[in-house]
Every structure is written in C-alpha cells, then in structure tokens.
Amino acid sequence: MHLHDVIIIGGGPCGLAMGIEAAKSGLDHLILEKGSVTESIRRYPKRMRFFSTAENIEIGGIPFPISGVKANRDEALQYYRKVAGYYHLNFKLFVEVDRAEKQDDGTFFVYTTTGETFHAKNVVLATGYFDIPRLLNIPGEDLPHVSHYYDEPFRYSYTNVVIVGGSNSAVEAALELYRHDVNITIVHKEEDFRRTVKYWLVPDVKNRVKEGKINTRFNSIAKAIEADRILIENTVTGEQEWLPANFVFLLVGYIPDEHLLHRCGVELDPASKVPVYDRETFETNVPGLYLCGTVMAGVFTEKVFIENGRDHAAAIADHLSGREVRVVKELIERI
Structure with a gap:
C-alpha cells in the first residue's frame, strides 16, 4: 500500500488550500472527498452570492477575476476547479471516509465506507460542516416536503x-x-x-x-x-x-461531523463540540492528525470560514515540513 505524506479528508476550499500547500512543500498528498470537488459549494442555492469579496476567498495565490466584487456560486465552482487543475492536486472523489486510525508505527490507515483503505504518515481533516444540519428533533422533521x-x-x-x-x-x-x-x-x-x-x-x-x-x-x-x-x-x-x-x-444552520472526529480519536468539548487542537499548528490530541477550516469550530461555525480557514493550511504544511510555523491570526480564541 502506497504511503502518502499526508491524506486530506475533504475537497472543499480549505481542503484544496491544504493540498496546494502540501504540493508546494513537496509532500506526497491525496485528497479524499465523498462528493465532487467543492461539493458543498455545488449544493449551495443556485443563485447564491458569497458574502466575502473575491480576493478573500482566493486560494494558492491565484487571483479570482470576476466582473463584480463578490462571486456567485457558478463563478466559485469554476475558479476552484481551475485552481485545483493548475496545481495538479491528487484527488480520489466520491469516496466517503469512515475513520482514520493511528497505527503502532505512527502512521495512519484511513478507512472508507466502501472498504478501500489508504495509508499516510499524517492526516488532515478538512470536512467543513455543510453535510450535518442542526436538527430541531420535532415530529415531522423527516417528511418529504x-x-x-x-x-x-x-x-x-x-x-x-x-x-x-x-x-x-x-x-x-x-x-x-x-x-x-x-x-x-x-x-x-x-x-x-x-x-x-x-x-x-x-x-x-x-x-x-x-x-x-x-x-x-x-x-x-x-x-x-x-x-x-x-x-x-x-x-x-x-x-x-x-x-x-x-x-x-x-434553515437553522449546520455543524461539523462530531461522530467522524470521535471515530478518528479527536477529543471534543462536550458543550461546544470544539475539538482539542494546538492553536499554532492545528494538530489535535492525536499526533499527526490535523484540523483545517470550519471543522474545528464546533457549534460556532460562523467564526471560521473560507476567508480565515484557508490560512490554516500554510501553518499545517510548515509543521509537517519542519519549518517555523507561520502564525495564523484568525483563530477561535473569540469563542
């Protein structure tokens, strides 16, 4: 089984940013995504426009040229796809990860729901939060309409x-x-x-x-x-x-997949669901397992988004490569 330097779970903008930083650092990377590239954006309302200006959702140092100030859904889908192609990111799409399990030798096996297994020295969870809606837990919530x-x-x-x-x-x-x-x-x-x-x-x-x-x-x-x-x-x-x-x-919001975090061995605050992680390197309580983007926000998803989550990737790549870690200013200390 091929041993990757890092497996990135999640192919959204922050997962792509992590793949780009890994590629820039010469790290053998693989991005596992259970849907298409930037699947969460693909599932946005078809006429949605981003709150952040285009330059604030750029990744990889590639300009995001649009005629207006704020990108719409289709423009973002085109942009992220082209950036991923420019950096020749290594994807395996439509593969859902069940868990990442640390081995005695310090490496990880990443298990999928289809039975495929991947091997890596390090793992980065960049799964965002859009897949898990906040439930009201009321009768009729699961009706077809x-x-x-x-x-x-x-x-x-x-x-x-x-x-x-x-x-x-x-x-x-x-x-x-x-x-x-x-x-x-x-x-x-x-x-x-x-x-x-x-x-x-x-x-x-x-x-x-x-x-x-x-x-x-x-x-x-x-x-x-x-x-x-x-x-x-x-x-x-x-x-x-x-x-x-x-x-x-x-439309009451969404939360990160706490069950996936638990299955990977990440500890969470019981009330806020914020994971345990180092505020400079983004390494969790599991050595070699990192968090990138909104997945680290717990119930406070409004605190982390593309604009600041993309910067986590550079700090993680620094730590993986043994460089001095670039400090990320926008952390969750406000929570």
Whole structure:
C-alpha cells in the first residue's frame, strides 16, 4: 500500500488550500472527498452570492477575476476547479471516509465506507460542516416536503412556504421566494432577524415585512410538522398556531461531523463540540492528525470560514515540513 505524506479528508476550499500547500512543500498528498470537488459549494442555492469579496476567498495565490466584487456560486465552482487543475492536486472523489486510525508505527490507515483503505504518515481533516444540519428533533422533521437545504425558487411558486430561521440563508431564501410568487412566512426564535444578516439584505427584508409581503413569527419555535401545516409556539406568550405549509425549510444552520472526529480519536468539548487542537499548528490530541477550516469550530461555525480557514493550511504544511510555523491570526480564541 502506497504511503502518502499526508491524506486530506475533504475537497472543499480549505481542503484544496491544504493540498496546494502540501504540493508546494513537496509532500506526497491525496485528497479524499465523498462528493465532487467543492461539493458543498455545488449544493449551495443556485443563485447564491458569497458574502466575502473575491480576493478573500482566493486560494494558492491565484487571483479570482470576476466582473463584480463578490462571486456567485457558478463563478466559485469554476475558479476552484481551475485552481485545483493548475496545481495538479491528487484527488480520489466520491469516496466517503469512515475513520482514520493511528497505527503502532505512527502512521495512519484511513478507512472508507466502501472498504478501500489508504495509508499516510499524517492526516488532515478538512470536512467543513455543510453535510450535518442542526436538527430541531420535532415530529415531522423527516417528511418529504421538509428540507434543511434551499435550492431554487421555481418549484415553490404559488404555494405556502414556511422558513424556520432568521440568519442569512433564511433571509436570502425568503426574499428570492417572495419574488417568485411564493407565500412566505419566516419563523424565528429571536425577536428580530440575526444581527449577522448581510447588511444589504436588512432593509430589503424589513421593507417587505412592513409591506406585508413576507410574513413573520418572531419569538416563535417549530413544534411539529404535518403534511400541509406546521405547528409553532410563541416563546413569550406560550400560544400555539398552525400555519399552512406546502413546503418547510429548516434553515437553522449546520455543524461539523462530531461522530467522524470521535471515530478518528479527536477529543471534543462536550458543550461546544470544539475539538482539542494546538492553536499554532492545528494538530489535535492525536499526533499527526490535523484540523483545517470550519471543522474545528464546533457549534460556532460562523467564526471560521473560507476567508480565515484557508490560512490554516500554510501553518499545517510548515509543521509537517519542519519549518517555523507561520502564525495564523484568525483563530477561535473569540469563542
């Protein structure tokens, strides 16, 4: 079995950045990805535009030229694919990793769900968080008309749609659906939209609410979902209400795969789910096993994203190569 210097689990932007830094350092690398290249971006809403400007989501020192300031989904997919090709990154796609297991000689066997096994001196987990939605654990959450992912508006025209959540994804979906003749209601547990909503969306959504074109139920939580309706409860008054709902989007966020981390031997804080790792080298409590990108954020996924997660790769490559580690300023000390 071929012994790689490093196996990178995850082929998103941070996983690609790690592959690039490994290639630059002359390390024999392999990227294992359970979907396509940058699979999480491929699954974004088709008309999504990034919050960060294009230069802040560049990787590998390759400029991201676009006509505007902020890239959309398709532009990002094209860019990351071309950068991966430029650096001749070594991929094995559509392979899901079950666990990485440290051996007595200090190397790792990486086991997949299909029975394939790979061998490496070091492993980097760069699996992000988009695959694991936060669950409400309410009756009906698994019904076919309920989804934790928003795709595009055309399917939902002239129907009743309820969105649970009050952050960027919920607001963007609500605005797009409203403009495609959908009767929208936003249900959110707080008294207003999240303060982190993109600044240019705030006046738009608030004006649509004021006009009565987007309905809201603030200070409210979902209690149960049935075929054509959803039960909500006001957390202040305790009153319950059934809302008509042909479709329900539970856009309440996502979290890293803590079960994969556990299977790899990584220790987690029981409350925050933040893994144990060195703040300079990003090495976990398992020597030779590193974290890159949002996978290290636990429940605080809003603290780590492409803009700062891409920089973890350079520090990890330094440590793997025995160089002085470049200090990454944007860490999770704020959490």
